[in-house]
Amino acid sequence: MxxxxxxxxxxxxxxxxxxxxxxxxxxxxxxxxxxxxxxxxxxxxxxxxxxxxxxxxxxxxxxxxxxxxxxxxTGDFGVSYKSKTNVSDEIGKRFLYTLGLTFAAMFWALIIGLVVGIYSAAKRKSIWDRLGIISTTTIISIPEFWFGLILMQIFAVQLGWFPTSGSGTFVHLLLPSITLGFGVSAIIARFTRSSVLEVLQEDFVRTAKAKGQRESVIIWTHVLRNALIAVITMTGLQFGFLLGGAVVVEQVFAWPGLGSYLIDSVLARDYPAMQALILLFSVQFLIVNLLVDISYSLVNPQIRYE
Known part of the structure; x- marks a missing residue:
């Protein structure tokens, strides 16, 4: 290893x-x-x-x-043309905001995606499966900025339950994280459903059914571990995209993360900040892919790299 x-x-x-x-x-x-x-x-x-x-x-x-x-x-990304501050310091202040938003979004995406995907596969060709397919297809087609504005209008403006923008508390994090994770949950749900259905056709599943094991036990004990390999790959890729792709959501909710910093840098043609952010997003994506590969052996001990 x-x-x-x-x-x-x-x-x-x-x-x-x-x-x-x-x-x-x-x-x-x-x-x-x-x-x-x-x-x-x-x-x-x-x-x-x-x-x-x-x-x-x-x-x-x-x-x-x-x-x-x-x-x-040497770890020096230069001085921002716009703010006249060190780019490394500015990234350090904003990185935790983007990381926290990404983890929260992935939490919602995994909870919704895994539950919908597994349940749709277990109830294949039922009304619930068809509803799951239709809903995930619809969700993937919804633009993030539009969905975020709708959530803001309903829960922030009309009901007054959440703030419309800003950061600092868990309440500020809810709407942008749900907006960011909503589309990813549909992708994970569809991928989970396909993976689970594929594993359900394996011989060991038929053997478990022949022994009289309940379907829920078979799915959670035998099927899910084998299906998770493909799901982990997709989840890791989506996590990498979320880290570098939260630009629109951060702009909608005025979230002080790296995405909004990148937009401001592009508009100001702030070369040092733009170069540093592009390189940082690339490094993040490579690290996420490495962690995904390592996690394979933890999910399935039969996988070894040596």
Whole structure:
């Protein structure tokens, strides 16, 4: 296991190098002048050239990339053009908000998705199964921002049960986490149903039924453990997407996480913040995939990596 983990970590290095190059080029080739955005279009050319030189924009792109690579290798993501604060400090303040929102969203997604998926598979071709298929298909089609606004209108504006925006308490977390996890719950439900139905066709399930075991015992004792391998893969991928994809929900609920920070950085053409966030989201996704692979052996001890 240790050898496998070390190999996977070393394999991440060239991937991260490619990501750093692509993100650097993407950011610097994006239309828009960060200097004009920061200081206004009325800035005179002499001051403009002076600021441009101080930011190193006169240097060729490969020189700027080398300087950027040297910074990130030392853990320094530079200073934000917009706020004039250290990008690492800003990410540190916002990261826990996004992580907490993601965990809460995944909690709702797993609870709803696993229950609906397992029950639909157990009641295959029943009215409950058909309702589950129709509801999950509908949920996947609903845009997150629209669903969030509907929840806000009903539970915050009309009923007054929850705040419309902000953070700081568990009550602030409920609406954005439900909004973010709702679509993922439908994906997990459909994937769980398919996995459980596939395992139910195996010989060992028929043997358990022949021995007179109850269907509920068979599903929870024998089927679920084998079906969870595929479900864990999907859950891990969705968790990685949630970490980097909470942008819309954070904007709707004014949640002070990394998603809203990324939107503000893109609008301001804040190169250091944009580059750091893209790289951070990529690292998060790679780490989640590694943890998913390791979890396979915990769910099914027959799986070994050595």
């Amino acid at each position: 240790a050898r496998y983990i070390i190999g996977r970590v070393l394999g991440m290095i060239p991937i991260l190098m490619i990501i750093s190059i692509l993100s650097f080029l993407f950011v610097h080739l994006t239309p828009g002048d960060p200097i004009r955005i920061m200081y206004g279009a009325e800035m005179d050319m002499a001051t403009y050239e002076k600021v441009k030189e101080s930011l190193g924009f006169h240097d060729p792109l490969y020189v700027q990339y080398g300087r950027y690579l040297q910074q990130i290798l």
